[in-house]
Amino acid sequence: MSEKEKVSEEVTETNEVEESTVDESTEETEVVSEVDELKKQLEETEDKFLRARAEIANITNRNRNERELLQKYRSQDLGKKLLPVIDNLERAMNSEVTDEQSVSLKKGVEMVLESLRQALKEEGIEEIPATGVAFDPNLHQAVQTVPASDDCPADTIVEVLQKGYKLHDRVLRASMVVVAQ
Amino acid sequence: MSEKEKVSEEVTETNEVEESTVDESTEETEVVSEVDELKKQLEETEDKFLRARAEIANITNRNRNERELLQKYRSQDLGKKLLPVIDNLERAMNSEVTDEQSVSLKKGVEMVLESLRQALKEEGIEEIPATGVAFDPNLHQAVQTVPASDDCPADTIVEVLQKGYKLHDRVLRASMVVVAQ
Known part of the structure; x- marks a missing residue:
């Protein structure tokens, strides 16, 4: 103006x-x-x-x-694909062996499994605690239930059917568990 | 205006x-x-x-x-750490076994090794071709030489002592080789 x-x-x-x-x-x-x-x-x-x-x-x-x-989360995809590898090596470790060759072979595979677990751990991939802990639907998948008892109060995990794994805070695979109810 | x-x-x-x-x-x-x-x-x-x-x-x-x-290149770090795992599983596969338990255990481990190779391949990690190819200092590391002959012309790889791997175009680990010279 x-x-x-x-x-x-x-x-x-x-x-x-x-x-x-x-x-x-x-x-x-x-x-x-x-x-x-x-x-x-x-x-x-x-x-x-x-x-x-x-x-x-x-x-x-x-x-x-x-x-x-x-x-x-860079190791998410490869990490996920390695879970069945660990499952299968662990399954092999659970087989009963008695003869010398098998014991030696098994020992070698066990060391490999340990180095595989270590590699995953260094990338932030670890087993989800499940045995004896409270059931958490974010981490655990209930595939079976058993009646709760004094030893196993309701909502606690009774058995782990398949181990779960997480990458840092992200669940790669939930633990498949049996829960007391 | x-x-x-x-x-x-x-x-x-x-x-x-x-x-x-x-x-x-x-x-x-x-x-x-x-x-x-x-x-x-x-x-x-x-x-x-x-x-x-x-x-x-x-x-x-x-x-x-x-x-x-x-x-x-997201799988570079985890992939690199898995190379000794593959080496050791392959070493286990090379052990001579005769008894039933060992043969069965070995068969299981072989399947695991195959699924591990597949997982790495899906992420772009593959073995560097070495046997019978021309020596390439970008991909191969010569740790030993043998005299060239009619069968093995100079600068060809005679033997692979440790497998090399690459992630896409990037070398994760060079092949350790014996070269004719």
């Missing part, structure tokens, strides 16, 4: 050369409206710039989070 | 006070320098905005590439 007032003040003070006054004043007004237009453009551009800056911050944060998640 | 015309009309009707012409001119110059200043600011802000936009494009591309690499 002050801009406008200034113009009208100027206008009241102009001289008497009729023709040139018109030119001069027109030019002045053009300059004033150019100022307004430039101010508007500057404001818009500053706004766009600030939004772009905010977007950069958002993208950077989002990407850092994505990268951290990818890194944290 | 109609605004302008209106102003110039007003101007033609104003009075003749001389003095004011100097003031007017100064003010006009101020307005003009404001225009220049605004133009400069606008240009700078537009420049900053364009650079922010370019940065967004760069960050987005860089992050996509990083994500793709993380995804592609």
Whole structure:
């Protein structure tokens, strides 16, 4: 508004050369409206710039989070595929052997199984505790129930049929369990 | 433009006070320098905005590439740790067994080994071809040499002492080989 007032003040003070006054004043007004237009453009551009800056911050944060998640859970797929390998090696370890060759072979396989467990552990993959703990539907899958007793109160796990595994906080495979009820 | 015309009309009707012409001119110059200043600011802000936009494009591309690499080589660490597991299982498979228990146990372990190889293959981890191929220092590590002959021309691999593995195009472990020279 002050801009406008200034113009009208100027206008009241102009001289008497009729023709040139018109030119001069027109030019002045053009300059004033150019100022307004430039101010508007500057404001818009500053706004766009600030939004772009905010977007950069958002993208950077989002990407850092994505990268951290990818890194944290990178072994999920391979880890999942190794669970049956562990199951089968453990099954082999449970077979009764008596002769010398078998005992030696079994001993070798047991060491391999231990190094496999260690490799998984280093990547954050560990067995879900199940034996003797309270049943947790997020970690355990009940496939069978038995009546609760003094020894086995309701909602405690009586037996683990298949071991479960988690990768950090994520369940790779729930434990298959028998629960007292 | 109609605004302008209106102003110039007003101007033609104003009075003749001389003095004011100097003031007017100064003010006009101020307005003009404001225009220049605004133009400069606008240009700078537009420049900053364009650079922010370019940065967004760069960050987005860089992050996509990083994500793709993380995804592609995600199994590198766990895969590397599994190589001794495979070595040891293969060693167990090479032991001579004759009695019934051992043969059965060995058969079981062989199936496990096969499923382990399959899991690694699905993640892009495969054995580096070595037997009978030309020696490649990017894939093979020569630990021993034998004199070249008609059967074994120079620079061909005669024997593989330890299998090598790669994850896609990346070598996880070079093959340890004997080369004809």
